Amino acid sequence: MATPVITLANGIEIPQVGLGIFLMTNENETAWAIQHALKVGYRHFDTAAVYGNEAVLGRALKEAGIAREDLFLTSKVWNDKQGYETTKQAFNESLEKLQTDYLDLYLIHWHGPNVKETWCAIEELYAEGKVKAIGVSNFSINHLEAMKAYATVMPMINQVETHPYFPQDELRDYLKKEKIHHESWGPLSQGKTDLLLHPILTEIGKKYGKTPAQVVLRWHIDRGSIVIPKSVNPNRIHENFALFDFALTEDDMKAIAKLNIETRYGRDPENTGFEW
Numbered sequence: 001m002a003t004p005v006i007t008l009a010n011g012i013e014i015p016q017v018g019l020g021i022f023l024m025t026n027e028n029e030t031a032w033a034i035q036h037a038l039k040v041g042y043r044h045f046d047t048a049a050v051y052g053n054e055a056v057l058g059r060a061l062k063e064a065g066i067a068r069e070d071l072f073l074t075s076k077v078w079n080d081k082q083g084y085e086t087t088k089q090a091f092n093e094s095l096e097k098l099q100t101d102y103l104d105l106y107l108i109h110w111h112g113p114n115v116k117e118t119w120c121a122i123e124e125l126y127a128e129g130k131v132k133a134i135g136v137s138n139f140s141i142n143h144l145e146a147m148k149a150y151a152t153v154m155p156m157i158n159q160v161e162t163h164p165y166f167p168q169d170e171l172r173d174y175l176k177k178e179k180i181h182h183e184s185w186g187p188l189s190q191g192k193t194d195l196l197l198h199p200i201l202t203e204i205g206k207k208y209g210k211t212p213a214q215v216v217l218r219w220h221i222d223r224g225s226i227v228i229p230k231s232v233n234p235n236r237i238h239e240n241f242a243l244f245d246f247a248l249t250e251d252d253m254k255a256i257a258k259l260n261i262e263t264r265y266g267r268d269p270e271n272t273g274f275e276w
């Protein structure tokens with residue numbers, strides 16, 4: 001089973017479905033989930049320095065023996081490493097842990113006070129060919145507009161919280177106009193809500209023999225987003241990848257759009273509450 005690819009503004013292709021590995025902290029469980037995902041067909045993995053599992057991912061991928069060029073690896077610079085030198089240092093640490101000499105995608109995890117220096121370092125890593133595509137995470141329209149004054153290369157991706165309760169319509173319209181690709185984190189609302197029990201999703205799923213989670217993930221895909229659901233459960237890892245043997249109708253999409261309650265469950269990029 002394969003997943004469609006999305007072509008980013010610089011021509012780099014990213015598999016539309018990847019495995020998110022946030023909150024995978026138990027080493028054995030994480031390694032096992034990654035190995036299982038590889039068997040199912042996942043080739044795209046989303047980690048971050050702050051998740052503390054880059055080394056486990058690196059080891060599991062090495063042991064699986066998949067050719068590096070067949071993998072798509074994303075990592076992110078955490079807040080305490082933002083700045084010019086520290087970002088480069090953090091990037092090299094990520095490479096080492098992941099046992100690779102390049103990343104496919106490197107993101108600024110959250111917008112912070114040293115964003116200009118951080119982005120400058122990332123642009124240099126990109127120019128040196130050490131990372132194939134560069135981007136940001138949790139950036140608002142204001143953050144991206146401000147970037148135009150200091151960036152020589154604009155981000156190719158903005159990874160933000162997105163699910164039917166918080167579909168990010170305004171930001172998505174902006175990103176489309178700016179040719180920045182939208183990537184959904186927390187695509188299933190992180191297990192923090194009753195989303196997957198919603199009767200509208202159950203009803204739609206019944207028509208296709210699919211679970212509410214699959215309906216939600218297909219909704220992300222039909223909107224053209226990149227999606228990185230996390231699971232350590234073998235059935236769910238499989239289920240979250242089995243999304244291409246059905247399609248949602250326009251009516252299904254409209255029904256799901258009605259679930260929008262404009263509610264985020266993660267931090268607000270404009271007011272994160274982080275102490276920098």
Ligand SMILES: NC(=O)c1ccc[n+]([C@@H]2O[C@H](COP(=O)([O-])OP(=O)(O)OC[C@H]3O[C@@H](n4cnc5c(N)ncnc54)[C@H](OP(=O)(O)O)[C@@H]3O)[C@@H](O)[C@H]2O)c1
Pocket residue numbers: 019020021022023046047109137138159160184185186187188189190191196211213214228229230231232233236237239240
């Ligand atoms: N850039 C950022 O700031 C940021 C923030 C958060 C996340 N992320 C990235 O986005 C990825 C995904 O987001 P997330 O992990 O926070 O949340 P998520 O993928 O929306 O939800 C994960 C939760 O849903 C459960 N789940 C997964 N598949 C399911 C299914 N088919 N049916 C029912 N429950 C299911 C998982 O439990 P089990 O594991 O037990 O299946 C887990 O509790 C992360 O792993 C990370 O890579 C980025």
